[in-house]
Amino acid sequence: MTLPRKAYGLIGYPVKHSLSPCMQNAGLRALGLKAKYSLFEVTAQQLPEFFRSIKKNKLCGFNVTIPYKEKALAYLNSISLAASQIGAVNTVVVGAKGLLKGFNTDYQGFMQHLKVLKVKPRKVALIGAGGGAKAVCFALGKLRAEEVCIYDIDKFRALSLVAKFKDVFPECKFSVVLSVEDMDIASKDLLVNASPIGMRKDDPCLLKLSQLHKNLFVYDLVYNPCETKLLNLAKIAQIQYANGLGMLLYQGALSLRHFTNRLPPIEVMQKALEKGARKL
Numbered sequence: 001m002t003l004p005r006k007a008y009g010l011i012g013y014p015v016k017h018s019l020s021p022c023m024q025n026a027g028l029r030a031l032g033l034k035a036k037y038s039l040f041e042v043t044a045q046q047l048p049e050f051f052r053s054i055k056k057n058k059l060c061g062f063n064v065t066i067p068y069k070e071k072a073l074a075y076l077n078s079i080s081l082a083a084s085q086i087g088a089v090n091t092v093v094v095g096a097k098g099l100l101k102g103f104n105t106d107y108q109g110f111m112q113h114l115k116v117l118k119v120k121p122r123k124v125a126l127i128g129a130g131g132g133a134k135a136v137c138f139a140l141g142k143l144r145a146e147e148v149c150i151y152d153i154d155k156f157r158a159l160s161l162v163a164k165f166k167d168v169f170p171e172c173k174f175s176v177v178l179s180v181e182d183m184d185i186a187s188k189d190l191l192v193n194a195s196p197i198g199m200r201k202d203d204p205c206l207l208k209l210s211q212l213h214k215n216l217f218v219y220d221l222v223y224n225p226c227e228t229k230l231l232n233l234a235k236i237a238q239i240q241y242a243n244g245l246g247m248l249l250y251q252g253a254l255s256l257r258h259f260t261n262r263l264p265p266i267e268v269m270q271k272a273l274e275k276g277a278r279k280l
Contacts, residue, residue, distance in 0.1 A: 006035040007058050008259055011050060011072075012065035015039045017199070017224045019245075019276040020063060020252060026272035027256050027264035035060075042068075051075040054094060061093045061259035063252075066196055069106075069131025076102045085168055086138045088131035091255040103258055106135035109251025111143060117242055119217050121190040123147045125183040127206060128195030129158040132221050136194050137161060141169030148174050149183050152195070185211045193220040198228035205229035212237040223248055224280055249273055 008028075010020045016039065024037035040062070042050045047068065064072045069088040073079065076092065079102040083089045089102035114121065124145055126133060129152035140148055152158040155178065162174040177183055185191060185207070197203050199222050207230060212218070218234040221244040227235070234241035249270055257263045 006033065006060045007038065008035060008061050009038040009040050009059065010063045010065060011040045011042050011047075012068060013041055013043055015041045015065060018065070019224065019248065019273055019280075022276040023249065023252050023269045023273040024256060027253065027269045028260075030265050030268040031256075031260060031262055033260060044071075047071065048075075051100075054100070055098055059094055061091070061255075063255055064090050064092060066131070070134075072102065076100045078102070080104065082107065082138070086134045087164060088134045090131070090135070090251065091258050093258050103255075104135055104138075105251040105254035105258070106132065106247070107139040107142070108254055109247040109249070110136055110139045112250040113242070113246035114139075114143070114219075116246060117217075117240075119190060119219075121145045121217075123188045124149065124190045124192060125185050125188045126150045127180065127191075127193045127197070128152055129154065129161045130195070133161060133194035134164070136192055136221075137165050137174070138168075141165055141172050145172050148172060149177055149188070150174065151177050151180055151183055180206050180211075185216065186213060189215055189217065191216055191218045193218075193222065193228075193230055196222070198222040198230055199224065203229070205233055207233060209233055209237060212239055214239055217241065220244060221247065223277070226277055226280055245273060245277060 010018055021037050028035045069090055072089050077099040083102050083104040086104050089104055090106045091103040093101050124140055126148055150158045158176040162176055166174050216239055218241040220228050220230050222228050223244040226243055231241050253264055253266055
């Protein structure tokens, strides 16, 4: 008897640039599972139909990326405590009866990568207030950061983010500014870009070289391209920086654990991810 191949994947728009399949399929193979991880590029209009078609597509689980980490909540039957506190999901497990449970492994992936990088954030400047930024704020709260200053082009979204976390992490001062210049980067030790800015060639660099300093670590959640304009600026300034590949790796491994109840070998997934990144 031949067992059917299980299906997993990633939904978002756009997703063609994603390195998740090479990493996740390597993890599934290492676990000896008959399964395949695919990309599902879904427009906003197609999102309801995607969720209606989960059973037909025989999906056992999937990851969620921009711009659906918050919108996906409306389609789920239940979510984990962390996902509830964050207000965004990036991992959905399809139960035996078709019930959907959401998790957030983004914040864990970010925390683990900072640990590997030996970055201990105290005062943070954060660009963006979407689903990725929510996970970053939750992680920073868990890491007991003293201050998180947030800028987003949508002021009210940033204010909503502050309102969400100021009571969850009362020891951390969350604040909103109206421009990147107002973030007082000179006083910060970590700058995080959690917005999509940097993914496209014509995206601007939001900072100037003069705003960077030797005690600042620059972290860009964008990993394609591997070196965004922001990270190139950090390189020119000769300060430490990292893209989101590490976060992608660790959150992906934890997602597979939710899907399969087994933790895949990190080194195998990392090797596949690095190989994929070299082809970008």
